[in-house]
Amino acid sequence: MDADLKAFEARIARGELIEADDEMPDAYRRQCLRLVVIHANSELMGALPEREWIPRAPGLQRKLAILSKVQDEIGHAQMIYRVAEDLAAPFGTTREDMLDDLLSGNAKFHNVFSYPAPTWADVGIIAWLVDGAALETQGALLRTSYAPYARILRRICAEEAVHLKHGEDIVLTLAGGTPAQRAMLQDALARWWRPLLHFFGPPGESGNKDAFRWRIRTASNEELRQGFLRKYVPKIQRLGLTIPDPELRFHRESGLWLYGDPDWDEFWRVVNGGGLRTAERLNLRRLSRDEQVWVVAAMGRESAA
Ligand SMILES: [Fe+2]
Ligand SMILES: [Fe+2]
Numbered sequence: 001m002d003a004d005l006k007a008f009e010a011r012i013a014r015g016e017l018i019e020a021d022d023e024m025p026d027a028y029r030r031q032c033l034r035l036v037v038i039h040a041n042s043e044l045m046g047a048l049p050e051r052e053w054i055p056r057a058p059g060l061q062r063k064l065a066i067l068s069k070v071q072d073e074i075g076h077a078q079m080i081y082r083v084a085e086d087l088a089a090p091f092g093t094t095r096e097d098m099l100d101d102l103l104s105g106n107a108k109f110h111n112v113f114s115y116p117a118p119t120w121a122d123v124g125i126i127a128w129l130v131d132g133a134a135l136e137t138q139g140a141l142l143r144t145s146y147a148p149y150a151r152i153l154r155r156i157c158a159e160e161a162v163h164l165k166h167g168e169d170i171v172l173t174l175a176g177g178t179p180a181q182r183a184m185l186q187d188a189l190a191r192w193w194r195p196l197l198h199f200f201g202p203p204g205e206s207g208n209k210d211a212f213r214w215r216i217r218t219a220s221n222e223e224l225r226q227g228f229l230r231k232y233v234p235k236i237q238r239l240g241l242t243i244p245d246p247e248l249r250f251h252r253e254s255g256l257w258l259y260g261d262p263d264w265d266e267f268w269r270v271v272n273g274g275g276l277r278t279a280e281r282l283n284l285r286r287l288s289r290d291e292q293v294w295v296v297a298a299m300g301r302e303s304a305a
Contacts, residue, residue: 012214017147020086031211032146033087039138040080041102041109046134047073048281049117049126058120065166069127072159079152086148103286105273110134112195114275121174121181121188127167129192129232133199135160136228145215175239189236190244197259198267200225229257 005025011018018024047070054070057063085095101107112130117123138157144150174185201221211217219227233250236243247260270278 009214012145016145017150018145019147020083026090027210028214028216029087029090031208031214031216032149033084033091035211035216036080036084036087036146036149037098038108038110040077040084040098041107042113042134043073043077043080044102045109045113045281045285046130047077048284049113049115049277050123052117053120053123056120057123062170066123066127069163069166072163076156076159079156080149083148083152087146099289103282103289105278105282108271111198111267111270111275112192113281114270114278115191115195116277119184119188120170121184122191124167124170124174124185125188125192127163128171129167129196130199131160131163131167132232133196133228135164136224136231137200140219140224140227141217143215143218171239175241186241189241193244194262194266195270196228197225197262198264198270200228202264202267226256229259233257 004023008023008025008028018028050066050073051070054063054067057066081095081098084098088094088098098107102109112126112133117126135157138153138160142150142153142157144153171185174181203220203222203225212220233243233248245260247258249258250256251258269275273279
């Protein structure tokens with residue numbers, strides 16, 4: 001191991017945080033960048049399923065809440081791309097390159113944002129359980145060794161916690177509503193359960209070991225999934241909803257939730273661009289970028305003046 005890497009690893013071992021202008025091995029920079037870009041892409045694409053519901057949300061209060069959530073998610077994307085930009089600069093990669101990669105289908109984003117949201121209950125399930133799953137992952141990343149990411153995650157997690165409450169409120173309203181509303185909620189849960197299990201990634205596929213050694217990541221896919229199951233399975237069951245997995249049960253000896261095979265082939269199909277709404281949502285994102293070219297150009301002229 002060369003002296004620079006040794007000194008860097010000693011800093012990590014002492015629990016120090018790494019700042020954007022600190023010396024860091026290229027491999028560390030690349031690992032952080034990979035993680036951060038997937039997160040930024042996911043925030044940007046994650047706004048789209050709920051965006052579809054802004055005009056259709058039931059009542060002014062729900063419209064305002066969902067509008068504000070969608071704005072938050074786009075804001076998260078902007079903050080995270082800013083972190084990515086600093087990490088990518090030494091490689092000569094810009095924010096525009098990252099967006100190009102996303103729009104051309106070459107970059108990954110979270111599986112859950114490739115699924116349709118056909119009913120209002122889907123919106124409740126997304127805000128409650130998808131944001132709940134995201135909070136599980138992002139909460140663990142608060143302890144990441146890359147300081148600029150950890151700092152913005154503090155703000156992002158605070159906002160995600162509000163999203164989750166907003167989702168829980170929609171779900172509780174539907175759960176206490178008419179038989180038709182309860183049935184709509186049950187259907188939405190059945191649609192989202194498998195994507196939610198997939199969200200954390202396959203067990204044992206927790207990325208490069210360096211990501212843990214360098215404290216870029218602090219929890220494995222399975223640890224995160226178990227954290228989610230521990231929190232949400234009892235809540236879902238208390239609402240009287242049925243989780244569509246006959247093999248799901250709590251294993252007392254290990255303290256783990258056991259679940260049936262969630263079909264990891266489907267997960268790979270979706271994250272590799274084959275999700276039901278992947279092409280349509282990327283098209284929409286492309287369209288918004290094309291429509292905004294003149295705004296970006298005008299702002300560029302303004303700041304150059
Ligand atoms: Fe977010
Ligand atoms: Fe959120």
